[in-house]
Amino acid sequence: MLVEVEGATVVYRRGNAEFRAVDDVSLGLERGEFVTVMGRSGSGKTTLLNLIAGAQHPTSGRVTVDGRDVSSMSDRDSSRFRNERIGYVPQRHGLLPSLTVLENVLLSTQLYGRGKDPEEAQDLLDRLGIGGLSGAFPREMSGGEQRRASIARSLMNGPDLILADEPTSDLDRESARTVMELLSRINESGTAVVVVTHEYDAAVYGRRLLYMESGRIRDATDRLESLRSGMAGAFFGLRRGFAGKRKGPCRS
Numbered sequence: 001m002l003v004e005v006e007g008a009t010v011v012y013r014r015g016n017a018e019f020r021a022v023d024d025v026s027l028g029l030e031r032g033e034f035v036t037v038m039g040r041s042g043s044g045k046t047t048l049l050n051l052i053a054g055a056q057h058p059t060s061g062r063v064t065v066d067g068r069d070v071s072s073m074s075d076r077d078s079s080r081f082r083n084e085r086i087g088y089v090p091q092r093h094g095l096l097p098s099l100t101v102l103e104n105v106l107l108s109t110q111l112y113g114r115g116k117d118p119e120e121a122q123d124l125l126d127r128l129g130i131g132g133l134s135g136a137f138p139r140e141m142s143g144g145e146q147r148r149a150s151i152a153r154s155l156m157n158g159p160d161l162i163l164a165d166e167p168t169s170d171l172d173r174e175s176a177r178t179v180m181e182l183l184s185r186i187n188e189s190g191t192a193v194v195v196v197t198h199e200y201d202a203a204v205y206g207r208r209l210l211y212m213e214s215g216r217i218r219d220a221t222d223r224l225e226s227l228r229s230g231m232a233g234a235f236f237g238l239r240r241g242f243a244g245k246r247k248g249p250c251r252s
């Protein structure tokens with residue numbers, strides 16, 4: 001098993017009240033799986049992804065990735081582990097504005113003094129269709145291009161696992177499709193992929209579907225078929241995503 005989440009709970013305090021952003025979640029992920037996590041804004045999706053990434057510790061419960069307990073690692077160890085083994089594509093693209101795309105992609109390899117080859121980074125950018133933008137700054141690129149650059153960065157260390165948080169959320173339909181097809185190809189080459197989304201056009205790329213509601217998770221893979229035929233929107237209470245493009249910023 002690549003990822004094992006065992007009874008993970010995250011308790012937050014809001015004013016005087018405590019609530020569980022993630023509530024007793026257990027889940028296993030095999031190598032090479034492609035899983036989608038859906039759920040409305042505020043249901044705990046990002047928090048769950050952070051737990052798997054080791055970027056956040058659960059209040060109780062345990063998370064292991066490839067046998068390593070990321071739920072109790074020090075910040076320093078978990079940053080390193082994440083950097084070497086996990087590709088994290090954050091909800092905002094997270095590129096550093098003062099660095100070019102190529103420098104952004106190379107950054108993670110330089111952090112721990114392993115200084116990888118710029119040619120490898122350039123090759124990755126070429127394969128993602130943004131090779132011509134390697135010298136550009138993030139502000140000079142469209143949302144879709146930034147997202148692809150962020151995916152390139154996440155792939156740089158050849159991770160076993162990609163965690164992508166709403167990778168299509170601010171993209172037009174065409175860019176959204178490109179990004180999802182890209183994640184599918186990465187998955188076909190053996191990397192496990194977890195995509196968090198509340199758009200069901202994005203969800204259909206996964207082979208397993210999980211649904212989060214008020215911090216709790218359940219399997220909804222049996223809904224994938226109806227999702228593919230566009231029938232499940234009412235069930236999930238979700239909007240269509242790429243098809244009807246949004247107005248205004250997305251809150252999630």
Ligand SMILES: Nc1ncnc2c1ncn2[C@@H]1O[C@H](COP(=O)(O)OP(=O)(O)O)[C@@H](O)[C@H]1O
Pocket residue numbers: 012013021039040041042043044045046047048252
């Ligand atoms: N650091 C925090 N402190 C308090 N509440 C938080 C914090 N981070 C997230 N939350 C709350 O936890 C819930 C789950 O958040 P999140 O995991 O970001 O949901 P999602 O990604 O599904 O939109 C939300 O109600 C959010 O407002």
Ligand SMILES: [Mg+2]
Pocket residue numbers: 045046047091165252
């Ligand atoms: Mg979120």
